[in-house]
Amino acid sequence: MTKYGSNAHAIAALVREAEVHRDVYVDPEIFELEMEHLFPNSWVYVGHASQLSKPGDFITANIGRQPVLASRHTDGSIHVFYNRCPHKGVKIASEPCGNTGKFFRCPYHAWSFKTDGSLLAIPLKKGYEGTGFGDTQANEGLSKVKNVVIYRDFIFARLNDNGVSFEDYFGESLSTIDNMVDRSPEGKLAVMATPIRYMHTCNWKMLVENQTDTCHPMVAHESSAGTAVKVWKREQGDATETPMAVQLYGPFMSPYEFYEQSGIRIWPNGHGHTGVANSIHSNYSDVPGYLDQMVAAYGEKRAHEILGEVRHNTVYFPNIMVKGAVQILRNFIPIAVDRTLVESWVYRLVGAPDKLYERALMYNRFINAPTSIVGHDDLEMYERAQEGLKSNGNQWINLRRLYDGNEEQDVTAVINGTSERQMRNQFHAWAKFMTMDMDKHVEAAE
Amino acid sequence: MITENTIADFIYREAELLDTMQWQAWLDLFHPEGHYWMPLEWQQQDPVLQPSLMYEDLLLLKVRVERLAGERTFSQKPKSRCHHLLQAPRIVACDAVAGVFKARTSYIYTETRGDMLERYSGWASHEIVQVGDTLKIKLKRVDLVNFDAPFGNIQLFM
Ligand code: FES
Ligand SMILES: [Fe+2]
Numbered sequence: 001m002t003k004y005g006s007n008a009h010a011i012a013a014l015v016r017e018a019e020v021h022r023d024v025y026v027d028p029e030i031f032e033l034e035m036e037h038l039f040p041n042s043w044v045y046v047g048h049a050s051q052l053s054k055p056g057d058f059i060t061a062n063i064g065r066q067p068v069l070a071s072r073h074t075d076g077s078i079h080v081f082y083n084r085c086p087h088k089g090v091k092i093a094s095e096p097c098g099n100t101g102k103f104f105r106c107p108y109h110a111w112s113f114k115t116d117g118s119l120l121a122i123p124l125k126k127g128y129e130g131t132g133f134g135d136t137q138a139n140e141g142l143s144k145v146k147n148v149v150i151y152r153d154f155i156f157a158r159l160n161d162n163g164v165s166f167e168d169y170f171g172e173s174l175s176t177i178d179n180m181v182d183r184s185p186e187g188k189l190a191v192m193a194t195p196i197r198y199m200h201t202c203n204w205k206m207l208v209e210n211q212t213d214t215c216h217p218m219v220a221h222e223s224s225a226g227t228a229v230k231v232w233k234r235e236q237g238d239a240t241e242t243p244m245a246v247q248l249y250g251p252f253m254s255p256y257e258f259y260e261q262s263g264i265r266i267w268p269n270g271h272g273h274t275g276v277a278n279s280i281h282s283n284y285s286d287v288p289g290y291l292d293q294m295v296a297a298y299g300e301k302r303a304h305e306i307l308g309e310v311r312h313n314t315v316y317f318p319n320i321m322v323k324g325a326v327q328i329l330r331n332f333i334p335i336a337v338d339r340t341l342v343e344s345w346v347y348r349l350v351g352a353p354d355k356l357y358e359r360a361l362m363y364n365r366f367i368n369a370p371t372s373i374v375g376h377d378d379l380e381m382y383e384r385a386q387e388g389l390k391s392n393g394n395q396w397i398n399l400r401r402l403y404d405g406n407e408e409q410d411v412t413a414v415i416n417g418t419s420e421r422q423m424r425n426q427f428h429a430w431a432k433f434m435t436m437d438m439d440k441h442v443e444a445a446e
Numbered sequence: 447m448i449t450e451n452t453i454a455d456f457i458y459r460e461a462e463l464l465d466t467m468q469w470q471a472w473l474d475l476f477h478p479e480g481h482y483w484m485p486l487e488w489q490q491q492d493p494v495l496q497p498s499l500m501y502e503d504l505l506l507l508k509v510r511v512e513r514l515a516g517e518r519t520f521s522q523k524p525k526s527r528c529h530h531l532l533q534a535p536r537i538v539a540c541d542a543v544a545g546v547f548k549a550r551t552s553y554i555y556t557e558t559r560g561d562m563l564e565r566y567s568g569w570a571s572h573e574i575v576q577v578g579d580t581l582k583i584k585l586k587r588v589d590l591v592n593f594d595a596p597f598g599n600i601q602l603f604m
Contacts, residue, residue, distance in 0.1 A: 193496060193497045195497075197595070197597075223519040223520065223521070224509075226518075227516055231512055235505060346497065370596075370597035370598060375599070376599050377521060379521070380521035381520070
């Protein structure tokens, strides 16, 4: 007997106003239900259009547990399919990316498909004459993911046919993506490199929550960022400039007041970001020539507006985080209830000086790599939480920091930067998207 | 006189310092402008405008070493240990007059912490220079055979 399967009430009961039950992180059944409901009901990041620059280019990804494939068709359009042959189910593309030429060819019996997914040819086709093949789903070729939106080159898909529209789902939160793209003098980003991949032995939501947890850096990262600052103070000698590396590490050690004042903004459907007034990205030294390029492209006022927006982490519910000021997107890919693959992508600002790309790549390996000391601090905490939550002493996770008792859900608000409200916002969205296509099952069972 | 044997011995010694956790002595092997590099791409050429797992100068290596012993370094409670199994280094260049010494060493590296044990295979490429009568590492480049795999924490040095 399952405890939660299709029981919207039981699932909703895991999320209280300012507390969450540990089962959302440790119960394998909840994880399976997330794969079945939460991810298909949400708009999930698939990849970036610059990874599909030529016709025939493809990338593969997973939405929840389901393998998908995105390709650039000969007419320039981008399509997303289920990565499965309509014949016997073989995965069409097995590599993370590549170019398939004019068509996809299944490696098992050589059925082939155009880059828009339609069936191109079957060997010995006459064996299907008079079999009714024309009426089968297989005749349509690769199954399409129907709900796909490419927003400023970011490809998002929703697997379920019904649900919240892209515009309603993201709303104003898209301003973080806008700002990241606008930071290119040409208004364009490009993926030039493979992502850094990091395996986390913890539940994927621990990472998502951590993105707006501003009460941990000065504690957990004292070991890495704190040591970096300490060693630099000792060794700087008569250096006149703080090295880029120390500029990147240093702000993690900012005091609570800094994070309180920098603020958090929440949006409906679980999105939100830290760093409203300022952020750990506020004080990097200028890159020569860049401001001039921006002013030339956007005019004085707009250029300053774009560069003055230094949001820290933006969570796009359910499972990506965007860092506009250093052009990084982290994808928290759920593998199992206690296993999460983190892919950290760096985008190049097209037309901007190399130095900015250098800084983005540096940030990515300092913070997001398996070899990152800051990463070690965080993962250690997630692993300890995954262990600690097995304790029966207390089955609830406390998210009550700066909770005022009548918080409205699905609103936009700017709040104290050390609030746990964005985490509450995420869990409200979690319960909503987990159960939104479940009600009918519940009624049927009652 | 620096010979091929001197270079090989130097490389074995370096691994021994890591395996015995003599971190300060290990740092002392580096040239002031030395770097430690772990590429993230096949036969990568550029450590700065291509992504790497690590590309650290002496300052950053000192940070790592100091962190390992830190009172609040929770990811080192319990501590990690490591083991290098080296193949005989292949000396690629040994020109004492020009001061150019290069070697490539195939290895298997093991890192362990608590009940966890992870094994990695790769090649270390050393660029070494002579400073007075000592040798210093200008560049240690570590290419993993599966550089593109999603690893868990790698906390020590390969
Ligand atoms: S399974 Fe793809 S052609 Fe047969
Ligand atoms: Fe952190």
